[in-house]
Amino acid sequence: MSNTSIAIPVWAENVAAGLGGGPHVVVTGISPSGNIHAGNLREVLVAEAVARALRARGEEVRFLFHADTIDPLRKVSPGVPEEYTRYLGHSLSRVPDPGDDGHVSYAGHFLAPFERSLREMEMEIEVLRSHELYERGVYTGVTREALENTDQLRRILLEVSGREMPEGWSPFQPRAASGDLTGNRVVEHLPEQNSVLFVDREGREETADYSKGEGKLGWRVELAARWKALGVTFEPFGKDHTSRGGSTDTADRMAREVFGYPVPGRYEYEWIQLRGVGAMSSSRGVTLLPEDMLRIMPPDALRQMVLGRDPARALDIDLAEGFPQFMDDHRSAAGEPPVPFTHLVTVAQTVGEEPERAGEMLRRGGYEAAAEEPEKLARELSYARNWAGEWAPEQFRLGVLEELPEEAGELDEDQRRYLATVARRLPEEPEGEAVQDLLYSTARELGVKPKKAFAAIYTVLLGKKSGPKAGPFVAGLPGGFVRERFSGVMRDTEDAGEES
RNA sequence: GGGCCAGUAGCUCAGUGGCAGAGCAGGGGACUUUUAAUCCUCGUGUCGUAGGUUCGAUCCCUACCUGGCUCACCA
Numbered sequence: 417m418s419n420t421s422i423a424i425p426v427w428a429e430n431v432a433a434g435l436g437g438g439p440h441v442v443v444t445g446i447s448p449s450g451n452i453h454a455g456n457l458r459e460v461l462v463a464e465a466v467a468r469a470l471r472a473r474g475e476e477v478r479f480l481f482h483a484d485t486i487d488p489l490r491k492v493s494p495g496v497p498e499e500y501t502r503y504l505g506h507s508l509s510r511v512p513d514p515g516d517d518g519h520v521s522y523a524g525h526f527l528a529p530f531e532r533s534l535r536e537m538e539m540e541i542e543v544l545r546s547h548e549l550y551e552r553g554v555y556t557g558v559t560r561e562a563l564e565n566t567d568q569l570r571r572i573l574l575e576v577s578g579r580e581m582p583e584g585w586s587p588f589q590p591r592a593a594s595g596d597l598t599g600n601r602v603v604e605h606l607p608e609q610n611s612v613l614f615v616d617r618e619g620r621e622e623t624a625d626y627s628k629g630e631g632k633l634g635w636r637v638e639l640a641a642r643w644k645a646l647g648v649t650f651e652p653f654g655k656d657h658t659s660r661g662g663s664t665d666t667a668d669r670m671a672r673e674v675f676g677y678p679v680p681g682r683y684e685y686e687w688i689q690l691r692g693v694g695a696m697s698s699s700r701g702v703t704l705l706p707e708d709m710l711r712i713m714p715p716d717a718l719r720q721m722v723l724g725r726d727p728a729r730a731l732d733i734d735l736a737e738g739f740p741q742f743m744d745d746h747r748s749a750a751g752e753p754p755v756p757f758t759h760l761v762t763v764a765q766t767v768g769e770e771p772e773r774a775g776e777m778l779r780r781g782g783y784e785a786a787a788e789e790p791e792k793l794a795r796e797l798s799y800a801r802n803w804a805g806e807w808a809p810e811q812f813r814l815g816v817l818e819e820l821p822e823e824a825g826e827l828d829e830d831q832r833r834y835l836a837t838v839a840r841r842l843p844e845e846p847e848g849e850a851v852q853d854l855l856y857s858t859a860r861e862l863g864v865k866p867k868k869a870f871a872a873i874y875t876v877l878l879g880k881k882s883g884p885k886a887g888p889f890v891a892g893l894p895g896g897f898v899r900e901r902f903s904g905v906m907r908d909t910e911d912a913g914e915e916s
Numbered sequence: 917g918g919g920c921c922a923g924u925a926g927c928u929c930a931g932u933g934g935c936a937g938a939g940c941a942g943g944g945g946a947c948u949u950u951u952a953a954u955c956c957u958c959g960u961g962u963c964g965u966a967g968g969u970u971c972g973a974u975c976c977c978u979a980c981c982u983g984g985c986u987c988a989c990c991a
Contacts, residue, residue, distance in 0.1 A: 447989075455991045490989075577988060635989050654991030659919045662987065686921060687991065697990055725930090730921055730985065738928080741939075758952075812952070856949045870950045882951055 422716050424469045427683075427726050428462075431650070432469035435681045439476040440649045442467040445642070447484040448508055448523040450493035452530035453703040454722055454733065455654075455688045455696045461723050462652040462685050464539060470650075479541045480646065481534075485509040485523040486547035486632045488589075488597040493526075505598040507591070507632075509547040523547075533706035537715040549645075551629035556610060558641035558675060559626045562587040562633055563605045563612065565674045569637055572669045577661040590624030590631035592616035597631065636663050640670035644677040652683045652727075685727035691734040704733070712739070712803040714795070717746045735807045743799075755783045758812070760800035762884045765814040766892040771797075777892055814878060820904055821879035830864045831872035832905045837862060838873075839902035842895060852887025876901055 444463040446456050460481065467479045486507045492500045496514040503511040503522070511522035519525040523545070531543060549555060562569060563586070570581045586602035590612050603621075604613040610627035624630035633641050642648065657663045664682070671677045689695050690704050697703070709718050712735070721742065724731040734742070740757040747754035755778060767773040771794055775787040786793055804813055827835075838858050843850070859869035873890065874883040877898075883889065890898055 446991080450990075453991085457991095459991055484989090487989080573988095579988065639989095652991090655920050655986055656991065657987095657989085659987040661918080663989070666988090684920065685991075687985070689985090695985080695990095728921075732928095734928095745939095762952095809952095852949065859950090866948090866950050874951090884951070885953085886950065 422719055424472055425465055425723070425726070427728070428465035428469040429472075431466050431681065431683055432473055432475075435466075435470065435650060437475070438470065438649070439478070439647075440467075440470050441478045441480060441647045442470070442650045443480040443482050443642075443646060443648045444652060445482040445484060445639075446530075447487055448526040448530075449484075449487065449490065450526060451703040451705060452526055453696045453705055454690075454709060456530070457533075457706045457718075458685055458688055458722050458727055459652050459654065460534070460539070460541070461719055462683055462727050463650070464541070465723065466650055466652075466681075466683065481541045481543045482642065482646070483523065483527055483543060483545050485521070485527070485545040486550055486629065487635075489522065496522075503595075505596040507547060507595070507597060509545065510595055529705060529707050533710055536710055537706075537718065546632070547629055550626075550632060553627045555633065555638075555641065555645050556627040558645045559588060559633055560605075560607055560610070561675060562637050562641060563626075564607070568674055569670060572673065573636065573666055576666045576669060586612070587634055587637040588612055588626060588631055589634055590614045590622070590626075592622060593620075636666045637670060639663055640667040640675055640677070643667070643671055643680055644675045648680045650681040650683075652685055655684055655686060658682075658684045683728070686730040688722065688724075688731045688733055691732045691736070691738075704735075708806075709735075712799050712807065713743065713746075714799070717743065720746055735803075736809050739803060739807065740812075755786045755796070757800065757803075759783075760796055761804050761808065761812055762814065762889070763892075764797040764801035765804050766884070766889055773892060777888055814883060817877065817879055820876060820901065823875050823879050824905055827872055827875060827905060830862065831868060831875075834859060834862050834864045834869050835872055835876065835902040836906040839899045842890075842899055842902075844895060850887070851891045852885070855886055855890070876905055 442463050444460050446452060446459065463479065467477045470477045486509055488505045489500070489503050489508055489511055492498070492504075493514075500511070500514060500522075508523035509521045513519040513525045514522060515525050517525070517528075519528055527543075534541060534543075566585075566587055569587050570585055573579050573581055584601045584603075588602060589597045590600050590602060591597050592600050592614075594616065596617065599617040600614045600622075602612045602614045605611075606613060606623070609623075609625070611623045611625045612631070613621065613623050615621055632638065643651075653664055658665075668679045671679050687695055706718065709721070713721070721733060722731075740761070743757040744754055763774050763777050767777060771790055774793060774797055775790065778784075778787040778793070786796075838855060841854055841858065855869065855873070856866060859866050870886055871881045873886055874880050877883070877890075877893070
């Protein structure tokens with residue numbers, strides 16, 4: 417199922433216990449109409465947890481990801497060229513890739529990064545594309561049933577949701593020659609040819625073969641039909657679908673009364689918010705992608721974070737202030753004695769891409785064990801570095817400046833002399849504690865208060881008045897660079913003096 | 917109005933049918949070789965309100981109050 421070591425949560429065990437005997441088909445349905453974000457991932461993870469719990473009970477389980485690729489484009493997603501409005505009503509699988517990365521379609525463009533993340537999480541899930549299912553005839557039987565029971569479906573929609581369907585309404589949306597799935601009116605069902613006769617927007621009469629994917633069932637009907645066509649026994653739903661009169665309400669009755677199929681088990685999950693930003697919304701462009709999160713944490717941490725204690729509870733994701741604590745907790749729970757994440761953040765920003773120096777710095781800090789596993793260390797440093805660059809609050813960021821910052825101009829004569837002196841005394845191969853001693857003793861020797869002296873160091877390197885423990889930090893930087901920077905302040909003073 | 921979720925220490929939240937917890941913040945002390953530090957130390961809170969079940973309820977049930985989100989295709 418998934419190569420994850422995290423425990424099966426209690427809520428998932430309870431759900432699995434209530435589902436009874438299998439074989440089971442656990443499905444999660446997602447529309448690739450825009451960015452597929454961490455909230456969508458929550459749905460997949462709920463399904464995954466239940467599937468794992470079922471397997472743990474000895475049940476046979478198929479775990480499916482149903483991508484709604486045949487759905488019509490309803491709204492052009494943020495970031496997509498305006499001219500895509502001409503494709504409104506067309507299947508996502510038949511609208512061109514809005515990017516330049518060579519995907520097969522609009523659907524493919526948004527699906528690809530999400531699938532990549534699922535693979536990175538080693539999730540064993542079968543990805544189905546709905547347009548292919550329609551083309552392969554998987555929905556032929558249920559579509560015919562739906563067409564034959566049009567009146568009953570219409571009545572259910574009216575009774576449950578209060579929606580009065582227009583005259584000529586059909587559960588099937590045929591695709592016109594123009595590619596448009598909307599605005600067509602079905603006139604007649606031709607069951608022996610698996611077809612419908614319909615009139616398109618321009619009033620032309622056409623036919624569509626529903627065994628070849630030339631159209632699709634309307635959303636609410638399709639949900640119930642899908643359960644039967646795929647033999648679904650469990651599906652999670654976001655709370656937006658489960659309110660009274662909502663899509664699950666109508667699908668439940670359609671499944672029982674029209675398709676003669678028992679309603680699958682269900683788990684209603686609450687939404688995720690990104691702290692300080694709000695609920696995710698593809699259409700507002702507020703999206704946190706799984707791949708963004710995988711840049712700063714390993715797959716199991718992502719599972720733990722997105723699922724939360726119980727997905728039936730709303731969740732605020734905090735990738736800023738609270739993140740180091742989360743990472744430390746996660747790794748402790750996994751039985752690893754962690755190097756504090758904040759320390760990794762300092763190391764990552766100080767030594768850049770050099771794993772050997774990172775190992776040294778960790779050894780000096782007393783984390784010998786971590787230094788012994790270079791591959792793992794490299795991974796963790798990459799998480800730390802990405803976090804520092806993308807999410808960390810200002811006080812965690814240690815951008816070593818390319819150039820001498822303007823703030824250096826505010827240093828007084830004592831501080832400049834101190835830096836120049838240190839520059840002359842720095843050894844070729846500095847070692848953290850030795851540098852620390854040097855920095856301190858030099859300050860005392862020149863009669864500069866330590867606080868002032870250290871502030872000078874942070875100012876010329878970081879543009880800030882404070883920073884990480886100076887000795888190891890300075891020792892971690894290239895020696896020539898430090899000497900140049902420290903002595904450069906003195907030169908500036910002289911230049912300034914000559915000019916004025 | 918319907919649905920879901922929440923209400924526990926200043927803040928963020930754990931928690932269990934059997935004497936109320938953690939982290940952070942805050943107070944006090946140590947260190948004084950600097951930090952976003954480090955070490956020691958300090959917690960009686962109507963567990964939202966009112967009932968009920970129980971030997972016993974923060975926990976289970978009911979009602980209510982308050983807040984958040986959601987309700988015809990954005991999970």
